[in-house]
Amino acid sequence: MISQNDSTAVPKERPPASAERVQRLGTSGAMFMFLLILLAYSVNAMDRMVFPVLLTEVRTEYGFGLPEAGLQSTLFALGMGLTGIPAGMALRRVNRKHVLIMGTVLFSIATVLTVLSAGFWDMLLWRVLSGVGEALQLVAILTVATHAFPRHRGIAIGSVNVAFATGALVGPNLGVFLHQEFDSWRAPMIAFGAIGIVAALLVAVFVRSSFTERRSVQETTHYVGGATSFFSRNPLILAVITLLFGLIDFGYIGMYASFLIEHLHFKQADAALAVGLSGLAAFASPLGGWLVDRLTPKIAITSLSVAQAVCGAALFAGPATVAWQAVWSFLFGLVASSGLYVGLVASLVKSMNESHSSRASGLFTTCIYTAAGFAGLAFSLLVGSTDWSTAGLVQITGLSLASGLLALALRTADFSRLAPSATVPDPIATTQE
Numbered sequence: 001m002i003s004q005n006d007s008t009a010v011p012k013e014r015p016p017a018s019a020e021r022v023q024r025l026g027t028s029g030a031m032f033m034f035l036l037i038l039l040a041y042s043v044n045a046m047d048r049m050v051f052p053v054l055l056t057e058v059r060t061e062y063g064f065g066l067p068e069a070g071l072q073s074t075l076f077a078l079g080m081g082l083t084g085i086p087a088g089m090a091l092r093r094v095n096r097k098h099v100l101i102m103g104t105v106l107f108s109i110a111t112v113l114t115v116l117s118a119g120f121w122d123m124l125l126w127r128v129l130s131g132v133g134e135a136l137q138l139v140a141i142l143t144v145a146t147h148a149f150p151r152h153r154g155i156a157i158g159s160v161n162v163a164f165a166t167g168a169l170v171g172p173n174l175g176v177f178l179h180q181e182f183d184s185w186r187a188p189m190i191a192f193g194a195i196g197i198v199a200a201l202l203v204a205v206f207v208r209s210s211f212t213e214r215r216s217v218q219e220t221t222h223y224v225g226g227a228t229s230f231f232s233r234n235p236l237i238l239a240v241i242t243l244l245f246g247l248i249d250f251g252y253i254g255m256y257a258s259f260l261i262e263h264l265h266f267k268q269a270d271a272a273l274a275v276g277l278s279g280l281a282a283f284a285s286p287l288g289g290w291l292v293d294r295l296t297p298k299i300a301i302t303s304l305s306v307a308q309a310v311c312g313a314a315l316f317a318g319p320a321t322v323a324w325q326a327v328w329s330f331l332f333g334l335v336a337s338s339g340l341y342v343g344l345v346a347s348l349v350k351s352m353n354e355s356h357s358s359r360a361s362g363l364f365t366t367c368i369y370t371a372a373g374f375a376g377l378a379f380s381l382l383v384g385s386t387d388w389s390t391a392g393l394v395q396i397t398g399l400s401l402a403s404g405l406l407a408l409a410l411r412t413a414d415f416s417r418l419a420p421s422a423t424v425p426d427p428i429a430t431t432q433e
Contacts, residue, residue: 034159034211038163039163040200041138044137044196045168046171047111048171049167049168049175050192053176053271053272053275054179055258056258056261056262062119066384067381068120071374072127074253074376075128075373075376076134078131079134080134083135083365085359087099089359095209096144097204097207097213103133103137107134108192108196111126111130114189131369140212143361144212154289154346157346160285161341162282162286164282165282165283168275168280168333169276173272173276175188175192176269233410233414238347242364242368244399244406245371247378248336248400249372249375253375255383266325270322274322278333279333279337282341284334297343301403301410306400308332309397309400311332313393313397344364349364351416379395
């Protein structure tokens, strides 16, 4: 007689057809499709990290002042911020694969159109539209990651950041090579736009909707509890910290290369190396995700914020040598990209009820990128009223310390918690081929 707890017992209800299709994909199929999705995301990082390196030449050609250039470098994030929450809400009803492809195509086209700009305003428009495309893509990817691999949310989100790290490492160096080869800052922009279109086609052909559209929290291990409103204690605190992180991280991304070139008088290649190393550090994101999965959000966010403040002080108040800046840029990327970025996404998703995970992804995108859209402008205005070093200490170190203090107010008992397994094993845990 088969006991009720026997793993060989026949279930009374057949799992949904979508769950059976996901199970049949197995580890290899699921990981292959996830890697294709991540490839599409890595193209975004190429443009995000190379444009600031090219910004000095863009300023010279178009006659932009430093505040105008700072706005151009980060205002794409405003498009992401405005799109994040609506995209998260729409993904509860719209095909995620289609949104992902549409976002990748829009981003790529806007990247190419940037090189055709006649002046400040139309270039700003293309940068904002590229952000809209990236928001559609990113929210869809984060939602797919948290639903496809619920037992390994932190690691899955960390893998998304590895894709960004790949583009961040390749982008500046490949961009400088293409710039020198064709003697034009436009060459890398056109190349990255074309690569993005190819990546979108690969996703359209090889990624199955049965993988991207996994929705039912009853199909596998899932989380219970958590808030149902953005205005609950934990989501609200994390939203504010994410806003501050947008000012910090994108102040660095948008203006650090200019700090090295214009203030420390680095060569363009040396600046690209330092910026690229911060992207290289993000390859540790799965490890950061693993750590975040095991620490409480309060401990993780507080500790990482303090570490980020230390790195900011070392970068903007330390020696003007390539070795020093390269090492601390790497450490900044390790803390910010591999740690805080992953930790904030995972914590926001965990702060909300499972059925609201796409809304949590959208909230993260809106908060970080709305602030990021003005990070370059804020940094450049600080430079104008003080100096480069003081601006870095205020925006990077000061706001990091404020984030750490806010994280102490998080309430651990209010986060969602892992529930027992249900009917279908997680693709990443199963050995079925």
